[in-house]
Amino acid sequence: xxxxxxxxxxxxxxxxxxxxxxxxxxxxxxxxxxxxxxxxxxxxxxxxxxxxxxxxxxxxxxxxxxxxxxxxxxxxxxxxxxxxxxxxxxxxxxxxxxxxxxxxxxxxxxxxxxxxxxxxxxxxxxxxxxxxxxxxxxxxxxxxxxxxxxxxxxxxxxxxxxxxxxxxxxxxxxxxxxxxxxxxxxxxxxxxxxxxxxxxxxxxxxxxxxxxxxxxxxxxxxxxxxxxxxxxxxxxxxxxxxxxxxxxxxxxxxxxxxxxxxxxxxxxxxxxxxxxxxxxxxxxxxxxxxxxxxxxxxxxxxxxxxxxxxxxxxxxxxxxxxxxxxxxxxxxxxxxxxxxxxxxxxxxxxxxxxxxxxxxxxxxxxxxxxxxxxxxxxxxxxxxxxxxxxxxxxxxxxxxxxxxxxxxxxxxxxxxxxxxxxxxxxxxxxxxxxxxxxxxxxxxxxxxxxxxxxxxxxxx
Amino acid sequence: xxxxxxxxxxxxxxxxxxxxxxxxxxxxxxxxxxxxxxxxxxxxxxxxxxxxxxxxxxxxxxxxxxxxxxxxxxxxxxxxxxxxxxxxxxxxxxxxxxxxxxxxxxxxxxxxxxxxxxxxxxxxxxxxxxxxxxxxxxxxxxxxxxxxxxxxxxxxxxxxxxxxxxxxxxxxxxxxxxxxxxxxxxxxxxxxxxxxxxxxxxxxxxxxxxxxxxxxxxxxxxxxxxxxxxxxxxxxxxxxxxxxxxxxxxxxxxxxxxxxxxxxxxxxxxxxxxxxxxxxxxxxxxxxxxxxxxxxxxxxxxxxxxxxxxxxxxxxxxxxxxxxxxxxxxxxxxxxxxxxxxxxxxxxxxxxxxxxxxxxxxxxxxxxxxxxxxxxxxxxxxxxxxxxxxxxxxxxxxxxxxxxxxxxxxxxxxxxxxxxxxxxxxxxxxxxxxxxxxxxxxxxxxxxxxxxxxxxxxxx
Numbered sequence: 038x039x040x041x042x043x044x045x046x047x048x049x050x051x052x053x054x055x056x057x058x059x060x061x062x063x064x065x066x067x068x069x070x071x072x073x074x075x076x077x078x079x080x081x082x083x084x085x086x087x088x089x090x091x092x093x094x095x096x097x098x099x100x101x102x103x104x105x106x107x108x109x110x111x112x113x114x115x116x117x118x119x120x121x122x123x124x125x126x127x128x129x130x131x132x133x134x135x136x137x138x139x140x141x142x143x144x145x146x147x148x149x150x151x152x153x154x155x156x157x158x159x160x161x162x163x164x165x166x167x168x169x170x171x172x173x174x175x176x177x178x179x180x181x182x183x184x185x186x187x188x189x190x191x192x193x194x195x196x197x198x199x200x201x202x203x204x205x206x207x208x209x210x211x212x213x214x215x216x217x218x219x220x221x222x223x224x225x226x227x228x229x230x231x232x233x234x235x236x237x238x239x240x241x242x243x244x245x246x247x248x249x250x251x252x253x254x255x256x257x258x259x260x261x262x263x264x265x266x267x268x269x270x271x272x273x274x275x276x277x278x279x280x281x282x283x284x285x286x287x288x289x290x291x292x293x294x295x296x297x298x299x300x301x302x303x304x305x306x307x308x309x310x311x312x313x314x315x316x317x318x319x320x321x322x323x324x325x326x327x328x329x330x331x332x333x334x335x336x337x338x339x340x341x342x343x344x345x346x347x348x349x350x351x352x353x354x355x356x357x358x359x360x361x362x363x364x365x366x367x368x369x370x371x372x373x374x375x376x377x378x379x380x381x382x383x384x385x386x387x388x389x390x391x392x393x394x395x396x397x398x399x400x401x402x403x404x405x406x407x408x409x410x411x412x413x414x415x416x417x418x419x420x421x422x423x424x425x426x427x428x429x430x431x432x433x434x435x436x437x438x439x440x441x442x443x444x445x446x447x448x449x450x451x452x453x454x455x456x457x458x459x460x461x462x463x464x465x466x467x468x469x470x471x472x473x474x475x476x477x478x479x480x481x482x483x484x485x486x487x488x489x490x491x492x493x494x495x496x497x
Numbered sequence: 498x499x500x501x502x503x504x505x506x507x508x509x510x511x512x513x514x515x516x517x518x519x520x521x522x523x524x525x526x527x528x529x530x531x532x533x534x535x536x537x538x539x540x541x542x543x544x545x546x547x548x549x550x551x552x553x554x555x556x557x558x559x560x561x562x563x564x565x566x567x568x569x570x571x572x573x574x575x576x577x578x579x580x581x582x583x584x585x586x587x588x589x590x591x592x593x594x595x596x597x598x599x600x601x602x603x604x605x606x607x608x609x610x611x612x613x614x615x616x617x618x619x620x621x622x623x624x625x626x627x628x629x630x631x632x633x634x635x636x637x638x639x640x641x642x643x644x645x646x647x648x649x650x651x652x653x654x655x656x657x658x659x660x661x662x663x664x665x666x667x668x669x670x671x672x673x674x675x676x677x678x679x680x681x682x683x684x685x686x687x688x689x690x691x692x693x694x695x696x697x698x699x700x701x702x703x704x705x706x707x708x709x710x711x712x713x714x715x716x717x718x719x720x721x722x723x724x725x726x727x728x729x730x731x732x733x734x735x736x737x738x739x740x741x742x743x744x745x746x747x748x749x750x751x752x753x754x755x756x757x758x759x760x761x762x763x764x765x766x767x768x769x770x771x772x773x774x775x776x777x778x779x780x781x782x783x784x785x786x787x788x789x790x791x792x793x794x795x796x797x798x799x800x801x802x803x804x805x806x807x808x809x810x811x812x813x814x815x816x817x818x819x820x821x822x823x824x825x826x827x828x829x830x831x832x833x834x835x836x837x838x839x840x841x842x843x844x845x846x847x848x849x850x851x852x853x854x855x856x857x858x859x860x861x862x863x864x865x866x867x868x869x870x871x872x873x874x875x876x877x878x879x880x881x882x883x884x885x886x887x888x889x890x891x892x893x894x895x896x897x898x899x900x901x902x903x904x905x906x907x908x909x910x911x912x913x914x915x916x917x918x919x920x921x922x923x924x925x926x927x928x929x930x931x932x933x934x935x936x937x938x939x940x941x942x943x944x945x946x947x948x949x950x951x952x953x954x955x956x957x
Contacts (some may be wrong), residue, residue: 138733139846139878161737185680194680197657201908212932217908218843219877220645220654222693222916223929224955225937229689233682245908250737273598277621277710279742279783323739383678386599417679418599448661448677448705456682469683472672476944477685483943484936495684 038119039078043098047080047122050090055081055128068108068115068173076103076117081125085203085211085242091124092240092489093209101492104236106178107149109170111381112458114182114235114494121492126177129242132156140248141200141217146177146241157248165192165249169365177241183233185454187285190416192249194454195232201245202228207238207485217245230480235456236491238484252284254325256332257357261312261346265390268314271344272386272415274335275318281331285319287364288415290393292408296373297363306359310347316415317364370410370423377410377425378433380440384418384449392420392447399439400424403431419453441468457495465495498579499538503558507540507582510550515541515588528568528575528633536563536577541585545663545671545702551584552700552949553669561952564696566638567609569630571841572918574642574695574954581952586637589702592616600708601660601677606637606701617708625652625709629825637701643693645914647745650876652709654914655692661705662688667698667945677705690940695916696951698944712744714785716792717817721772721806725850728774731804732846732875734795735778741791745779747824748875750853752868756833757823766819770807776875777824830870830883837870837885838893840900844878844909852880852907859899860884863891869899879913901928917955925955 048056057065057079067073082088095102103117105125117123129145132153136142137160144153150171154164168174168186178184180202184195192198201215214228231239262268268288275283289297294315298307320335322328332350339345351357370377384392393411400409406427413420424436441451441464451464466474474496481488481496508516517525517539527533542548555562563577565585577583589605592613596602597620604613610631614624628634628646638644640662644655652658661675674688691699722728728748735743749757754775758767769775778796782788792810799805811817830837844852853871860869866887873880884896901911901924911924926934934956941948941956 136845136847138729140736141845183682183686189679193653193657196686197653206932206936210932212936213930214933215908216910217845218879218910218913219649220843220874220879220913221910222643222912222914223910224693224917224925224934225698225940226643226656226689226693227933227936227940229686233686238685253739269598276600279713279781282739282742321739383680385596385601385677387596414680419678419680448675450676450678450681450683452682453678453680454682457684465684470673472666472670473674473687474684476666476672476687479943480685480687480940483939 039100039122043094043100044078046094047091050087050094051080051082055083057081066108069111070113070116072116073105073108074117074123076119076121076123079123079125081128083128085205088124088205088240088242089209089211092205092207095122096208096487096489099487099489101489103491104181104240106147106175106181107170107173109174110178110182110458111455112460114456114458114491116459124240126175126240126242135160135162135248137162139217142246142248143215143217143243144176144246145243146175146180148176150174150176150179153246158251161251162248163251164198164246166195166198176244176246180232180241180244181234181236182456185414185417185419187287187414189414191283196229198247199228199232199244200247202231202241203243204228204231204239204241207487207490215243215245219247233456235458235495237481237495238490252321254322254328255284256320256322256328257351257360258318258332258336258348259306259309259360260316260318260336260348261310262314262316262344263312263346265314265393267344268316268415269386269389271316271339274339274344275320278335281320281322281328281335284321285317286415287317288413289315289364290411291315293370293410293412294363296410297366297369300369300373301362301366303359306363309349312346317360364412367412367421374408374423374425376430377423378430378436380422381453381455382420382422382440382444382449382451383453384444384447386418388447388449389418395442396439399442403435403439407431417453418449459494462495462497499560499582503554503560504538506554507551510547510554511540511542515543517541526568529571530573530576532576533565533568534577534583536579536581536583539583539585541588543588545665548584548665548700548702549669549671552665552667555582556668556947556949559947559949561949563951564641564700566607566635566641567630567633569634570638570642570918571915572920574916574918574951576919584700586635586702595620595622595708597622599677602706602708603675603677603703604636604706605703606635606640608636610634610636610639613706618711621711622708623711624658624706626655626658636704636706640692640701640704641694641696642916645874645877645879647747647874649874651743656689658707659688659692659704660707662691662701663703664688664691664699664701667947667950675703675705679707693916695918695955697941697955698950712781714782714788715744716780716782716788717811717820718778718792718796718808719766719769719820720776720778720796720808721770722774722776722804723772723806725774725853727804728776728875729846729849731776731799734799734804735780738795741780741782741788741795743780745777746875747777748873749775749824750871751775753830753870753872754823756870757826757829760829760833761822761826763819766823769809772806777820824872827872827881834868834883834885836890837883838890838896840882841913841915842880842882842900842904842909842911843913844904844907846878848907848909849878855902856899859902863895863899867891877913878909919954922955922957
């Protein structure tokens with residue numbers, strides 16, 4: 038536990054409303070991990086100066102800090118322990134500006150993705166990054182985990198959306214690099230170190246975000262493909278089809294699709310053609326009619342070319358939502374298999390079919406009652422995977438051996454978009470280039486010599 | 498000079514063909530800076546193992562290394578001195594793979610941009626980054642300077658085109674992070690440190706580059722705008738116009754345009770409507786006819802809305818080349834004013850008009866015979882600027898005060914896309930956040946404790 042005089046010192050910085058313990062803390066939802074609030078003490082600064090003062094106090098007194106955004110992270114990066122403090126950035130929630138022509142926004146890090154999307158929409162812009170947890174996930178958290186989502190294949194991951202950054206370093210100093218321009222080469226681009234560092238090198242407090250023109254007229258289809266090879270060929274064809282703009286291509290393996298559609302409905306989609314691979318394809322056109330007909334033509338040609346078995350194009354907002362719900366409510370798998378092992382990998386598209394075949398074969402070899410579910414973002418080759426047994430889980434290491442087999446040789450990643458946190462540390466130590474790992478440790482010791490920033494996460 | 502036994506040791510690594518001195522070196526073009534080859538000794542490794550051995554030898558013997566790509570850099574980053582060696586990556590010039598569906602290429606760092614563009618074109622892809630020096634500039638050099646170019650507003654700068662990187666660190670170890678996927682979060686993204694570091698932290702030897710679908714049917718226009726505000730509004734309108742895809746929007750101030758068009762011709766363009774701001778707008782359409790008519794419609798509407806005074810749409814490849822030549826042969830200014838001072842700034846679009854007004858006023862205040870020329874990339878607010886006197890140059894510090902006035906307050910950058918090298922070091926020290934600058938120095942000392950990597954550039 039943190040000594041009383043230090044709690045008093047923290048309260049002097051934030052005021053009484055900025056300290057939450059016991060009852061007040063128990064009223065807060067712990068988020069994705071039940072241990073996120075275990076520290077029992079949350080500090081809520083209102084501005085960067087307060088963040089700086091808190092971090093300095095903690096550094097001087099060797100108190101470990103666990104930064105919190107929206108607590109939607111899936112790798113345990115926000116888990117806290119008794120001798121630590123939680124530094125919640127929730128009160129830094131101002132959208133400071135949105136520039137329509139420059140396509141930029143300046144935000145404090147506690148702003149949620151959805152709040153920024155809504156503000157940007159007022160000038161016909163959007164964030165260019167979208168994830169299902171948009172209502173809770175904060176820009177600071179998304180920067181710290183380098184979030185990915187559904188549009189990364191064309192607009193990049195969070196790292197590509199950040200133009201400028203303000204960071205509080207572990208000694209309390211404030212590094213300000215708030216350029217609002219795409220082109221700025223002013224020495225080493227140090228802000229990149231803090232993007233994806235999961236709060237282990239400093240605290241992101243403010244950012245300049247690159248926005249992009251909003252999609253106005255979109256068409257959405259559920260597509261059944263005969264194979265992953267066909268799905269990749271369809272993706273390639275749509276990327277080169279100038280009659281439409283490809284916005285999103287989500288992928289679902291047959292097993293995922295069946296569990297999801299049977300749990301979530303509607304019956305019309307549950308009755309859809311059987312296939313090994315399903316896609317949700319979303320495209321944009323010049324107007325609503327043009328968007329629908331361009332997608333219809335493209336999918337018609339793909340059926341001719343045997344890349345597609347069948348397709349349903351949403352004819353209403355409800356039909357669109359029904360299709361998206363199958364993909365976005367992926368908790369449907371957790372509800373069916375609460376103890377399943379989860380993974381978050383990516384493989385280059387030229388290897389996606391081989392990876393899926395290898396995965397299906399590997400899961401079968403784990404036991405007749407073992408199930409593998411895969412879904413994710415086709416354009417990035419990013420699959421979210423759950424492996425679970427109908428009668429108790431198989432050995433976790435055996436499962437990992439299946440999921441990670443050849444992932445390096447294929448040029449893929451064992452950690453696509455959820456980060457390392459606590460959960461992926463064994464993989465990091467086993468699979469990352471040792472020269473890179475050694476340099477990571479050196480950088481951590483150099484920037485955070487007292488190891489106060491989210492200790493025990495990412496590097497050890 | 499390097500001691501003979503060390504030259505022998507270097508020759509043992511590369512073989513005799515890998516060492517160039519005296520006559521052999523004088524046969525090589527020095528590139529953008531006459532002092533690039535001053536070291537008098539160039540080593541040309543053939544593969545990463547040779548690079549590693551050379552760097553280790555140099556580190557053990559405290560020999561400074563100046564890495565060379567295509568020697569097209571504009572900030573003096575490749576300048577070398579007598580006691581240093583030049584490490585040319587020109588022989589690492591293999592394109593190892595191009596993946597059509599995944600839109601990636603794996604290349605050795607000495608591959609030129611144009612060679613990669615030509616290879617990618619075979620599968621209807623392109624690099625998503627383009628600069629006039631494409632025939633000489635290498636991928637490694639473009640990574641090391643974080644090159645920008647004409648498409649950055651929609652596809653990012655070089656940093657956004659790099660998926661994976663192999664780097665030789667100053668101790669000779671090889672850091673391999675050759676992920677071929679958009680989504681890879683495996684701890685700190687250390688490759689970012691080496692992108693834009695201008696060879697001061699290590700040597701980029703291999704990269705995975707993200708490609709993008711090639712533009713097939715394009716239309717090109719020369720546009721006269723009544724003001725920078727109108728030009729920015731036109732840019733905004735074109736970004737949101739779904740009947741076309743905006744590829745490039747280059748900007749030229751009146752004074753640049755006049756000097757260029759009168760020197761380069763043709764007469765038809767020299768007779769084009771007078772205006773304070775000229776643009777080259779390039780767009781893509783569904784087919785050739787569609788591309789032309791969509792641009793025609795968009796510019797017609799812009800004339801109605803008083804955003805455009807006049808426009809010429811190229812009707813042939815020759816007309817397109819004539820228009821582009823005015824912008825790409827910007828050496829026309831150097832030929833007219835060989836001693837002019839050059840700058841490379843960027844400002845957010847909402848401040849572009851204010852910046853240009855301030856610049857024009859500032860130049861006028863420097864003397865009646867002082868001329869300011871500005872041109873560059875409208876979408877990024879990136880201006881290349883030359884200030885020169887008709888009768889001898891004004892004081893350089895006075896010119897800098899004009900060019901850099903309010904650039905920070907506007908959220909812009911004093912160093913957009915050419916890098917720091919030697920030339921921008923005074924600006925770096927004067928204008929960069931001191932916390933960032935201190936951390937840059939710490940990082941340099943940590944990674945390159947013997948200061949052998951391109952010493953005296955970027956940080957000091």
